[in-house]
Amino acid sequence: MKKIICLLITGLILQFGSESTFAQTPKNAPPKTKKPLPANANPNKDSQVKSVVTPPASSAAVKMDMPDKPEMKSKILPYPITQKKLPNGLNVVTVPYDSKGVVAFYIVVRVGSRNEIEPGKTGFAHFFEHMMFRGTKKYSKEKYSAVLKSTGASANANTSLDRTLYHMTGSSNKLETMFELESDRFMNLDYSLQDFKTEAGAVKGEYTKNSSNPYTKLNEMIQNTAFSSHTYKHTTMGFWDDIVDMPNQYDYSRTFFNRYYRPEYCTIIVVGDTKAEEVNRLAETYFGSWKKGNYVSTVPPEPVQTATRFTHLQKPGFPPFLSLNYKGPAHNDAMIDLPALDILFSVYFSENSDLYNNLVIKDQKARSIDGGVSNTRDPFLISIDASLVDTGDFKLVKETIMATLVKASTTPVDPQLLKEAKMNLKNSFKMSIDNPSAISQSLSSFTWLTGNPESLNNYYWMYDQVTTDDLMKVAKKYFRSDRLTIGTISPNKNEKLK
Numbered sequence: 379m380k381k382i383i384c385l386l387i388t389g390l391i392l393q394f395g396s397e398s399t400f401a402q403t404p405k406n407a408p409p410k411t412k413k414p415l416p417a418n419a420n421p422n423k424d425s426q427v428k429s430v431v432t433p434p435a436s437s438a439a440v441k442m443d444m445p446d447k448p449e450m451k452s453k454i455l456p457y458p459i460t461q462k463k464l465p466n467g468l469n470v471v472t473v474p475y476d477s478k479g480v481v482a483f484y485i486v487v488r489v490g491s492r493n494e495i496e497p498g499k500t501g502f503a504h505f506f507e508h509m510m511f512r513g514t515k516k517y518s519k520e521k522y523s524a525v526l527k528s529t530g531a532s533a534n535a536n537t538s539l540d541r542t543l544y545h546m547t548g549s550s551n552k553l554e555t556m557f558e559l560e561s562d563r564f565m566n567l568d569y570s571l572q573d574f575k576t577e578a579g580a581v582k583g584e585y586t587k588n589s590s591n592p593y594t595k596l597n598e599m600i601q602n603t604a605f606s607s608h609t610y611k612h613t614t615m616g617f618w619d620d621i622v623d624m625p626n627q628y629d630y631s632r633t634f635f636n637r638y639y640r641p642e643y644c645t646i647i648v649v650g651d652t653k654a655e656e657v658n659r660l661a662e663t664y665f666g667s668w669k670k671g672n673y674v675s676t677v678p679p680e681p682v683q684t685a686t687r688f689t690h691l692q693k694p695g696f697p698p699f700l701s702l703n704y705k706g707p708a709h710n711d712a713m714i715d716l717p718a719l720d721i722l723f724s725v726y727f728s729e730n731s732d733l734y735n736n737l738v739i740k741d742q743k744a745r746s747i748d749g750g751v752s753n754t755r756d757p758f759l760i761s762i763d764a765s766l767v768d769t770g771d772f773k774l775v776k777e778t779i780m781a782t783l784v785k786a787s788t789t790p791v792d793p794q795l796l797k798e799a800k801m802n803l804k805n806s807f808k809m810s811i812d813n814p815s816a817i818s819q820s821l822s823s824f825t826w827l828t829g830n831p832e833s834l835n836n837y838y839w840m841y842d843q844v845t846t847d848d849l850m851k852v853a854k855k856y857f858r859s860d861r862l863t864i865g866t867i868s869p870n871k872n873e874k875l876k
Contacts, residue, residue, distance in 0.1 A: 474653060530549050532547060698765075
């Protein structure tokens, strides 16, 4: 249960983003969204919360009839969300919060590895997470650091499948300074060829470091196996060959920045001790002259999977690991599928579940079992992971998990258990939004998925609509062997799970 709750607290996503740090005071960054994995895992899978992208007909979600007027729905966020769209397409979001002189300043760029559509050019969304701290003609890297330090703020950034997120938290009376700093680098980023090559080398080192973790490496292999055409085939870091060649792509880096770092791709979110009038004034002053772009990327659709796929990492001396990954739906806050899947995992895969009690506590066949659905702009993966005690138990654990999925598709959940699962998920979120950064993080998650922070309220409202029949319907729809990719880690050359 606690790992599912973590998904919701961080904005319901699973996104395995890398994080760049540029903090002058101790970091106050919100936790990164990520898919549940063993405690010692460092996954590289991306997932965020999904945007409203219509899934293929074969995976069409169940449409819910929702009230036309927002006031007719209960809102889980108890604070008003004010939005203003500037003429250049930049969306400005303000949420006043009694934080006694503190504000969180977030910029959501709806560009992630999903948008890397050209062969040989992966990893650039993550690359610019780094480059954005390289400075401008007005504010060099050193001057940016000094000014930021004078505000008492900390700045950070991270990247995932569907977005790049920049955030800082500091004194509300320095909000104008934050606006000035961020508008300058978003509009006037400047870097030399040498700067570019230096940062490209740093990205290569980060990839090498991350890949030394078997969980990260397996995740990369799973995405590459599960997808054939869609850009979710590569992780946020990108393909290794592209990263090696990145130092030669200086001209393309300029093209990438000019395409995507435009106001129509961005949303500013300010939460804390401020008012919408002030935030809107500052946005117009510092971002109003930002020129709108005209580039739209066309992400290739993923063909329907027709058979189980397999990938394996041979790793002697490492705990055996099983990952079952089913094709899931895209995020859509007007569909019941994702909220139903969230609740399903809370019921069947939490630490209070029968499966966990049998495999982990009673029989001790597994060290841990986790499951979760990725909230992404396009259909991604629903994952169930188990860290095993003994290599010889792969088949037993796999069959036990699959028997649980069959039960989920054929046996109605106890209504009281359903009610408790809904309550736990919603209450966990309510308890988490106790500071400006946490609120901003949650709003940003739904902003990068749908473009609208109000989607957060819509999504949580859907929890109350989920029925026992819905749980069985989504289990039947998504947990299909012909939509499954199995990843394994063991000392063996392969695991025979066909």
